[in-house]
Amino acid sequence: MSRTYYIAGNWKMHKTRAEAAELAKALVSQLKGGKHRYLVAPSFTLIETVAPIVKGSNIRLGAQNMACEEQGAHTGEVSVFQLKDLGVQTVILGHSERRHNYKEDDALINKKLKLALKHGLEVILCIGELLEEREAGKAEQVCETQLVKGLEGVSAAELANIVIAYEPVWAIGTGKTATPEDADAIHAFVRKLIGKLYGADAAEKIIIQYGGSVKPDNAAQLMAKENIDGALVGGAALKPDTFVPIALFG
Numbered sequence: 001m002s003r004t005y006y007i008a009g010n011w012k013m014h015k016t017r018a019e020a021a022e023l024a025k026a027l028v029s030q031l032k033g034g035k036h037r038y039l040v041a042p043s044f045t046l047i048e049t050v051a052p053i054v055k056g057s058n059i060r061l062g063a064q065n066m067a068c069e070e071q072g073a074h075t076g077e078v079s080v081f082q083l084k085d086l087g088v089q090t091v092i093l094g095h096s097e098r099r100h101n102y103k104e105d106d107a108l109i110n111k112k113l114k115l116a117l118k119h120g121l122e123v124i125l126c127i128g129e130l131l132e133e134r135e136a137g138k139a140e141q142v143c144e145t146q147l148v149k150g151l152e153g154v155s156a157a158e159l160a161n162i163v164i165a166y167e168p169v170w171a172i173g174t175g176k177t178a179t180p181e182d183a184d185a186i187h188a189f190v191r192k193l194i195g196k197l198y199g200a201d202a203a204e205k206i207i208i209q210y211g212g213s214v215k216p217d218n219a220a221q222l223m224a225k226e227n228i229d230g231a232l233v234g235g236a237a238l239k240p241d242t243f244v245p246i247a248l249f250g
């Protein structure tokens with residue numbers, strides 16, 4: 001496979017500054033020389049602490065969300081400029097917890113995504129179906145809608161700054177991982193769709209991470225699959241003992 005594996009830790013709403021600094025330092029030292037691509041995405045309040053620790057290392061700095069406007073009267077939101085000012089390079093958008101618990105829809109996610117690209121941030125666009133949607137045989141349809149609407153108005157050149165994360169909602173934080181075969185089937189579907197929208201070269205190049213209960217004991221099997229190019233890790237990203245073996249697999 002010509003694509004580089006990309007393994008990202010989404011720290012969600014965990015850790016204080018001291019704890020975040022400790023984790024970031026451990027990761028910088030233990031992932032040194034690691035051959036894949038890495039990212040950590042701490043909470044907004046931790047970014048300034050983590051930024052100087054990961055600077056100059058092989059770990060990119062990410063944020064977990066971003067406002068859809070550049071500035072103004074948006075109480076509680078954080079802007080693209082504020083993220084860039086802290087050294088953020090990547091933003092996770094459309095996470096299922098944003099979609100389902102905070103009611104972010106595809107149009108909003110698309111607006112955020114285009115704003116992030118306009119200002120040179122890399123975007124990890126998350127897609128994925130609910131359990132009832134999978135059981136109703138609608139997993140592909142849901143992912144297609146989220147992908148097509150999320151990428152509306154994005155050019156082929158801009159796509160180079162986008163990573164897709166397939167995170168089946170029923171596998172997030174539940175300990176239930178999709179089987180490598182089931183995950184790969186959706187990844188293959190997503191890659192084909194990217195091919196239809198942007199051409200064969202774009203499809204070959206796009207990085208598609210899997211997320212949902214990725215652990216040291218299942219990561220290698222998942223990423224051995226043809227279309228699984230990395231992982232977006234939640235719970236197991238909170239400790240070096242569990243994140244490092246995932247990040248250094250292979």
Ligand code: 13P
Pocket residue numbers: 010095167171172173174175211212213214232233234235236
């Ligand atoms: P878990 O690894 O805890 O299931 O979380 C996955 C996830 O949502 C990463 O964004």
